[in-house]
Amino acid sequence: MRPHDCPCSRAGEFGGAGGGSGMPPGMPPDQNRRSLLSWLLGGGVAASLASFFYPVVRFLNPPYLSEAPVDEVSGGKVDDLKPNSGKIIKFGNKPALLVRVSETEWKAFTAVCTHLNCTVQYQDSTRLIWCACHNGMYDMSGRVVSGPPPKPLDEFAVRVRGDEVVISRRT
Amino acid sequence: MRAKPGNWLGERLDLSAVRELISHKTVPVHSATRWYYFGGITLFLFAIQVITGILLMLYYRPTVNEAFESVRFIMTRVEYGWLIRSIHSWSANLLIFVAFVHMFSVVFTHAYRKPRELTWLTGIALLGLMLFFGFSGYLLPWNQISYFATKVGTDVAASTPLIGPAVGRFLRGGEDVGGATLTRFFDFHVIILPLTAMALVGIHILLVQQHGMSTPPWIAPSGVRQMRFFPNFFLRELMVWYCALAALGALAAIFPWELGEKADPFASAPRGIRPEWYFLAQFYTLKLIPSHVWIFEGEILGILGFGLLAASWAVLPFWGADSAGNARTRLVTGAGVVMVSYLAAFTVLGYLK
Structure with a gap:
């Protein structure tokens, strides 16, 4: 029942910058890289979510119906x-x-x-x-x-x- | 610790069972693990359908005079309306495809065997619902193709012996496809089917949680490595969902779903009329059956044949495994190969001819 270990997704690594418990101490460059990667991942996810929701928000807004003005x-x-x-x-x-x-x-x-x-x-x-x-x-x-x-x-x-x-x- | 704001909910709502499940749920890792993703993709696409469906309902009007116009309005006047409708249509098709893949993965990994018979049965019921979702949603834009497809589809249902005429009348809301059919199909599509599907999805997932993931019979369960569901498997699944969404967005943007011409009940059926691809195999089979076989009408024979085939497929766990839960692997794999080959070949033939 050992957790599946694959270098791409160790349980702690996906947690972002806060999940550094398994890291050896005294390695700031690694820490920087990790927080940069977290930012990139988080930013990418946030940007893509924004791109999904933008059309939805625009869709909710009813189009302005211009009727030919009657005189x-x-x-x-x-x-x-x-x-x-x-x-x-x-x-x-x-x-x-x-x-x-x-x-x-x-x-x-x-x-x-x-x-x-x-x-x-x-x-x-x-x-x-x-x-x-x-x-x-x-x-x-x-x-x-x-x-x-x-x-x-x-x-x-x-x-x-x-x-x-x-x-x-x-x- | 007690004063933490995060505990506020925990002190009022006992979530220990959920937490327990999350911390203990695992997924076996072996050569067939990739097939575990398909149930999740189906669920994800279903969620996409619910969201885009709710959005479309803001503008859609289920009447003969307004249905086509309202869909055209969505596609031409509402901002991103073309995208939302296109995603709804594409996602519907992908959903049915992925649900078939999910079903056949269960067949070939023999995951239907005891104690998972109910999971299989709810899954089959869900597949049937998805097909009915597709059939009912197809009519809603009220265009020529969908109008005639519904005429043919409800006629097939109406030619079932004994119960057929009543079923046909019930589906059409009268003798012919018309305004009553449209409001009925709208009701099926947005109320009855979603409520039923949500209940069944809930039961299906609950059963999966209770039994855990099945391992194929050729892998000894004791020696299998396990992956934690949260976060390891879940994050992988999330990435797959992202890819599915990207594929969906690309398909919807590059190949926007056509609207066609408004239905005209007094026009002749257009050339090249055929149903959605997931009914093509049956459609083509019905075309091949001669009009009379011995003393029976060919069409009725075909419909009875499909009914029998679907029924025996639905009870697969009961002939595909013994009572102790040992799969009759050769029999079921053979039946699965025949089924996949038949569906694939006749779908392609139905498309080409």
Whole structure:
């Protein structure tokens, strides 16, 4: 049951610089060589481990999805929305709120509440924009009336082209 | 000594059994010692599969409309996605190859004999699981080749007499390969098979620890030199793992795994369709069997033949050694040589034809 002895891996030698118990005393050059070899081995292992984990860490980071920026979307037909009502439409990859305030007046805002990203809605009874999550209220200019939202909603430009409502970014 | 921070855990968790095992575990040193490394390489590659599989799941979507696109997204948009997927695919193939080498090394060194029958049986079950892992994972990118390979593969299972139709329906989640098959295979591949495999790997390794390493029957156990497992053998194994990882990285980088074309259920099967290499021997055998042998259908005969062969191979310890644990070395070595020759020759023929 004698431990297998091979010059390449005596039990103590792999332990690195600390494992010098079996060494004859008074031989500093050997000690130096041993610690250098330990450093090289440890450094090599550390460098290769870093090279294995670097791709993994980069892989974990989701790629930034660049969507073609949207400047203008259709809000549907004029007759689809009654006065004093609103609906959510898709503006790029974010929701927008289109409101028909009266027969001729239209408004559109980003529908993302500035408080915690909930999607807001038009409340016909108060004629305000309401966020159901934390009871934030905005008026028909997008300004905060009450509740926790810190900033007003961004407003879009609305035009009626024939019988179609068109929403675009304000320039 | 008691105040040492290193003892904090030791005072709360009794690790003496582990320490005992580590300090006493030895590995016999003889002409066949090198074959002991293959079990460890298989385990290492399995760990690579678990890690890269978990990573791939961050972006993969198991639906007919998104599977192919999500794999393409991984390969083209996610940083190092091509590398992670390529390593997962290459490692899967190497894992099965190394598992076969490990199995045949056990056959030729007669390590299956008493008291190691359970180790052999769990190993065979693990090999079966690995093949099923390969089969289920192959479909996940939802490309033409994998779609048709799955059609053929599930059809083979479905033509087994008696239980076949039910098995086929269960595997496919319906009559045909489609979205239901994809979600099922995803479930097998990432939940059912990994849980089962981990349990079996645990039992397999526990049994190896209990019995210690087997020495071939032609070496007298008393005269064999022993190497300590920690650190001597373990560090050697670690170096082998490093080399395996280097080989894996090189293969994945130089020969990135192809994605192919998206599966189209209404397209004809592409030319040169064939399964993964580890099913080629069976694939080629099925091609050779005539459509009818006497009153039997050739395909059914072939499937029954494979079943019988696999079953008798699985119980090898019971016909390959007597009850006292003496291996019938000539019989088993002969059977092993025939098996290796058959698998190697038919895999090559299946690849070429």
